[in-house]
Amino acid sequence: MMSIKKLALVTCVALSALSPASARAAEGGALPHLSWSFEGVNGTYDRASLQRGFKVYREVCGACHSMDKVYYRDLEALGYDEDQIKAVAAEYTFIDGPNDEGEMYERPGRPSDPFKAPYASREQSMYANNGAYPPDMSLLAKARHGGANYIYGILTGYGHAPEGHEVPEGKYWNTMMPGHIIAMAPPLQDGQVSYDDNASQTVDQYAKDVATFLTWASEPHMEDRKRVGITAFLFLLVFTGVMYTVKKKLWAKIH
Amino acid sequence: MSSGQRAEFKNPVVSWIDERLPVFSMMQKEYGVFPTPRNFNYFWNFGAIAMVMLITMIVSGIVLAMHYTPHADHAFSSVERIMRDVNWGWMIRYIHMNGASFFFIAVYIHIFRGIYYGSYKKPRELLWILGVIIYLLMMATAFMGYTLPWSQMGGWAATVISGFFTAIPVVGDMIQTLLLGGFSVDNPTLNRFFSLHYLLPFLIFAVVFLHVWALHVSGSNNPLGIDVKGPQDTLPFHPYYTMKDTFGLGVFLLLYVIVTFFFPNIFAHPDHFVEYNPMVTPPHIVPEWYFLPFYAVLRGLTFGVNPYIGLSLFALIVVMAPVYCGADKKTGLCSIICVVGRKYAVLLLAIAAVAFALGYLSQVEKATGGALISLPLSNLVFVNAKLAGVLAMFGSVILLVFLPWLDTHPVRSARFRPLFKTATLLLAIDFVILGYVGMETADAALFGVIPLLWIGQLGTGYYFAYFLMLLPWLSRNEKAQPLPASINEAVLKA
Numbered sequence: 001m002m003s004i005k006k007l008a009l010v011t012c013v014a015l016s017a018l019s020p021a022s023a024r025a026a027e028g029g030a031l032p033h034l035s036w037s038f039e040g041v042n043g044t045y046d047r048a049s050l051q052r053g054f055k056v057y058r059e060v061c062g063a064c065h066s067m068d069k070v071y072y073r074d075l076e077a078l079g080y081d082e083d084q085i086k087a088v089a090a091e092y093t094f095i096d097g098p099n100d101e102g103e104m105y106e107r108p109g110r111p112s113d114p115f116k117a118p119y120a121s122r123e124q125s126m127y128a129n130n131g132a133y134p135p136d137m138s139l140l141a142k143a144r145h146g147g148a149n150y151i152y153g154i155l156t157g158y159g160h161a162p163e164g165h166e167v168p169e170g171k172y173w174n175t176m177m178p179g180h181i182i183a184m185a186p187p188l189q190d191g192q193v194s195y196d197d198n199a200s201q202t203v204d205q206y207a208k209d210v211a212t213f214l215t216w217a218s219e220p221h222m223e224d225r226k227r228v229g230i231t232a233f234l235f236l237l238v239f240t241g242v243m244y245t246v247k248k249k250l251w252a253k254i255h
Numbered sequence: 256m257s258s259g260q261r262a263e264f265k266n267p268v269v270s271w272i273d274e275r276l277p278v279f280s281m282m283q284k285e286y287g288v289f290p291t292p293r294n295f296n297y298f299w300n301f302g303a304i305a306m307v308m309l310i311t312m313i314v315s316g317i318v319l320a321m322h323y324t325p326h327a328d329h330a331f332s333s334v335e336r337i338m339r340d341v342n343w344g345w346m347i348r349y350i351h352m353n354g355a356s357f358f359f360i361a362v363y364i365h366i367f368r369g370i371y372y373g374s375y376k377k378p379r380e381l382l383w384i385l386g387v388i389i390y391l392l393m394m395a396t397a398f399m400g401y402t403l404p405w406s407q408m409g410g411w412a413a414t415v416i417s418g419f420f421t422a423i424p425v426v427g428d429m430i431q432t433l434l435l436g437g438f439s440v441d442n443p444t445l446n447r448f449f450s451l452h453y454l455l456p457f458l459i460f461a462v463v464f465l466h467v468w469a470l471h472v473s474g475s476n477n478p479l480g481i482d483v484k485g486p487q488d489t490l491p492f493h494p495y496y497t498m499k500d501t502f503g504l505g506v507f508l509l510l511y512v513i514v515t516f517f518f519p520n521i522f523a524h525p526d527h528f529v530e531y532n533p534m535v536t537p538p539h540i541v542p543e544w545y546f547l548p549f550y551a552v553l554r555g556l557t558f559g560v561n562p563y564i565g566l567s568l569f570a571l572i573v574v575m576a577p578v579y580c581g582a583d584k585k586t587g588l589c590s591i592i593c594v595v596g597r598k599y600a601v602l603l604l605a606i607a608a609v610a611f612a613l614g615y616l617s618q619v620e621k622a623t624g625g626a627l628i629s630l631p632l633s634n635l636v637f638v639n640a641k642l643a644g645v646l647a648m649f650g651s652v653i654l655l656v657f658l659p660w661l662d663t664h665p666v667r668s669a670r671f672r673p674l675f676k677t678a679t680l681l682l683a684i685d686f687v688i689l690g691y692v693g694m695e696t697a698d699a700a701l702f703g704v705i706p707l708l709w710i711g712q713l714g715t716g717y718y719f720a721y722f723l724m725l726l727p728w729l730s731r732n733e734k735a736q737p738l739p740a741s742i743n744e745a746v747l748k749a
Contacts, residue, residue: 041517069335135529138335142520143528218528221338221345228346229516236512240505247502250494254293 029175031146032153034208038215041230044223045216047079048197053213054078056193056206061137064129064184066117069138070217073111077220085111092116130170132183141211141218148211150176155207158186260284285471290489291496292477294742298372299475299496300503301365307504308358309463313456315351323403325449327442330405331530349519355397356522357511359545362390370658371679373667374476380659382469387655389462394546394652396455399448401543402440408524410531411540413440413448419553422642439533479745480667481738488742539696547693548686549648552718554697555711556644559636563614570607571724574600578727647715654722662726666735674733675726682721689714 037046054075057067072089080088089109094116097104109116119125126133135143144150153176161173167181174182188203199205216222261280264270273279322341324333337344366386369375375383398416402409417440420430436443474483483489490496514521522544526537542550558564576596580589596603617626617633618640626633638646654661662675669676692711699707739745 069332069339074339139528142523143525145525225345225349225516225519229512232512232516233509236505236509240502240509243498243502243505247498250498254490254495 029153029157029177029180031149031176032156033149034152036148036212036215038148038212038222042226045077046212048199049209049212050078050216051080052195052197052199052205053209053211053216055195056188056210057137057213059193060187060206061210062115062118064118064125064134065137066119066125066134067115067138067217068117068136069114071112071114072109074220077216082111089113130183134184137214137217139218141215143218147218148215151211151214152207154182155188155210156203285492286497287491287493289471289492290474290483290486291492292475292483292488292742293490293495294477294479294746295475295496295499296478297503298364298368298478300500300507301361301368303500304504304507305358305361305365306463308354308361309456309459312351312354312358313460315347315354316453316456318347319351320453323449325403325445327405327445327531330403330445334404349515353511353515353519353522355400356544357507357514358393359397361507362393363545366390366655367683370682371669371676372476372478373480373662373664373669375659376662376667377659378473379469379476382466382473383659384656385462385466385469387652389459389466390655391652392455392459392462396452396459397543397545399452399455402445402448403452404527405445405531406527407529407531407535407537408526408540410440410533411526411537412542413444415540416542419645419648422639422645424642440531441533476667477742478668478670479739479742480670481742484741484743541694544690544694547691548689549651549693551689551693551711552651552715553644553648554693555708555715556647557640557708557712558615558618559640559643560638561614561618561634561636562632563610563617563630565614565637567607567610567614570603570610574603574607575724575727578724578731647719651715651718654719658722658726661722662730664730664733664735666738671736671738672729672733673736675729678721678725678729681717685714685717685721689718 037043037049057065072085075085075088076082089111092109092113093106094109094113095104096107099105119128122133141147141151146153154174157174157176159173159175161167161180165173165180167173171181171183172185173180188206190202193201193206195201199209219225261273261277262283264273264279269279319337322333322337322344324330334348337348339345341347369383369386398412402413413435417431417434420434421427423430432438434444435441436447477483520527524541529537541547560568573592573596576589577593580593613628613630614633616628617630618636619627664672664675666672669679689711692707692714695707697708701707701710739748
């Protein structure tokens, strides 16, 4: 299987070398290539990193970005138990109803609720953010070329614009962003989110954890998928081997 | 079907059914003892593989339809619900999504096999045409399926592709409105696409049945392309080809499993994971990979037919006239054109080349605006670039229908026709190059210098020249190598 990965890599490298004027790379900065726990045919999500990433999302990203495809109950996959999930959900207030009297009412969140969105509508989110839309993050890792590496690249790509480049009022310079101009203010500072474990509380670590968390959010069944894939592959390998022998033996009489 | 001779069955239940409805006799005749050429290579596996993929697509598609909501407000979310909450939903969806690609891979190899070994020639013309109809239905089905997840890419691809029809004069806009159920891609579009995406696979299944029926009338072609002379040339389909097909299928499924479970989104553009928004156009709209060569043909036609291009095409028709008409047509206008075409072939080809260059250059826009060279009458465009592109794109597919009459060489297999073999292998390479051109942005350049557009245009030129000029010319002029006396003899020699 490693050889397949290598083959795929070689093909990708060959294709990107051929790629005319590296059209896609030219749009943004060079994509960083970190090593992630979820890579490879048997890669899994690092649970500690997922939990840290979720914390960063709740305390930072979640202020502007919704994740409307993810439910509190899904947090079980991060290693939280039922009581912890209930406690997390209950921190948010949801409007429900109508009740028997036809009134809408407020209630605490439940595990069966989707992540509470920071804004009531796309319009409201754009109005609050200078006209820029903070995209929903449920599928962000799949909705960008480069996935986790891209997300990490954006979060660590802020800096001063080089000489001769103008950054418009209310926008920021980001080496990763296509066009290098981004509407999102640098969201993370060192020490901003306190971790319960002894992971370093740096922008670099926050970015890695959030990228891991968002990759999980966009592909929550990845571990199952790879597990089933290995079984299916091995079964087919044996089956095809048997069929090869059968075919060879059968045709030996003919040739 | 098989109502004539029945086979004997020991099992009383089987025998009882078979007397009343001879399905067992039919299976025995068509898949049991069916005489099949003994010299198939592995290219002959892909019909069975394509059949398995069709069934895989129908079964997985029916399950997906149980959980999918064909409504503009819910489609994207319902697909995500399948991916996240439906038991094994992610697997069924990935099987379906990548299954489409693997179905096309199998069918493309199957079509190439047909061309390379001349499987479309007499008596298999109708069998071939039914195959082209299956391919057309597959394209329509795949295009509509692409739209159903209601993503940015799917919605905008529907906008772009339905826009092709607006190139048709007079009725174009009407056709687009009918196709979309409105003036833009919206809920009515999604509803009718879903309805047709569910219907067409069953039509495909019906045409596959006719395809197989026709195959079982004429019998299979084989790598030598010579007819079966007697029982010594054949083997019963079962167990020889059932086992060989199953082995080949296993290899194919291994690749399918690797992609489905380990690289499930390798064929998917990131804009597949953003919900469709009619107010935001994605920077780069691309169709699925299996349409890319035709997309390159469409984009390659950046020029229309003005008097110069028209003259060029006319000169080519005159050059080809003796090839098309044949020596037997010696009366009237046709004979005059044939004589001219034969006598002044070189001159006519030169005229065609020069006229084409003039017609092309007089339509190339300068960066500063205006044409690169200005010529009298060059603005008189009979067929504009958009319509020319759409005609070329549809034409490039429809041409396949006429293949049995474009290549009339008596020898089927490329194995004995070196020139045909080279030309056909070049066509396969050309097709891949066109696919690559279709994938890249319109202004991309190879190594930063050679515009891909030019490569796409050259590729388009070769594609049409292969079918319309090379094949008819080779049919008359290529001297084939000697054919073996029989399949059996060739097999024994090897």
